[in-house]
Amino acid sequence: MFVHFLVSGVLGMLIGLCRPFNPDNSRLCARIYSVPALRILGLKLEMDAQGLMQHQRSCVIVANHQSNYDLFVLGSLVPERTVTIGKKSLKWVPLFGQIYWLAGNVLINRANAEQAKQAMLTTTDTLQHKDTSIWVFAEGTRNLGKGLLPFKKGAFQMAINAGVPIIPLxxxxxxxxxxxxxxxxxxxKVRSLAPIPTAGLSLDDMPALIERCRLQMQECIQSMDREIAAADDENLKARGGVRGQH
Known part of the structure; x- marks a missing residue:
């Protein structure tokens, strides 16, 4: 993984330097990191995300965030012309930070309210006029596999202001x-849900929108967890084992 991370970093840097701030750089770099890493780590990825991959116009993608492994798990699902929002401090992480910046992702200084507000206005313009989608981890931090944390408002505010749909992932x-x-x-397992429209909504509708999105995602995650647990039980039975003994 260490060698893979270095090689991927060099390739990502070359892409960023050859076409800096191109909104499709994130997709290419994410795939470079993700596809080999899944094989190295031995993780089996089962995807049902055609709705996300076939979406043809700007949207806000809202995903749950568990750990740094999300880069490898979700990297192959980044659609064309999609950027993310991250902390401005990421820019100074050696190699990875410079790739992240050159990939056209939006960097926000959360400690500076005025700069954060200006960045949010920029993303609204991007969604409306530049045929680019925004990927957001709505919890704002890693939940470490302990279940969904409360959602931050930023992703939903952007979607309402721009009038674009939200696609839960x-x-x-x-x-x-x-x-x-x-x-x-x-x-x-990774699954995208049906787009949630925001056209005609105002900021007064944001709490209900957040609750609707979070509830749909929670139900979907719980359903996928049950499917995996059932499949694991079947595999144990096929091998003549008992779950509690392994």
Whole structure:
């Protein structure tokens, strides 16, 4: 993984330097990191995200955030012309930070309210006029596989201001179920939900919009977790094992 991370970093830097701030750089760099990493880590990814990948216009993608492994788990699902929002301090992380910046992602200084507000206005303009989507981890931080945290307002405010739909993207709880010392480290399910329209909504509608999105994602994540648990039980039975003995 260390060698892969270095090689991917060099390739990502070349892409960023050859076409700086191109909104499709994030997709290419994410795939470079993700596809080999899944094989190295032995993670099996089961995707049902055609609705996201086939979406043809700007949107706000809202995903749950478990750990730094999300880069590898979700990297192959980044659609064309999609950028993310991250902390401005990421820019100074050696190699990765410079790639992140050159990929055209939006960097926000959360400690400076005026700069954060200006960045949000910029993203609204991007959504409306530049045929580019925004990917946001709505919890604002990693939940470490302990279930969805409360959602921040930023993603929903952007979607309402721009009048673009929200596409929820759900990942099963893998953080506490990976076994990275095995050839098969576990299964991760990823599923995109139907777009939630925001046209005609105002900021007064934001609390209900946040609750609707969070509830749909929570139900989807719980459903995927049950599917994985059922499949694991079936595999144990097929091998003549008992879950509690392993």
């Amino acid at each position: 759900c990942t099963s709880n893998y953080k506490n179920h990976m076994h990275l010392n095995r050839w098969r480290s576990g299964t991760v």
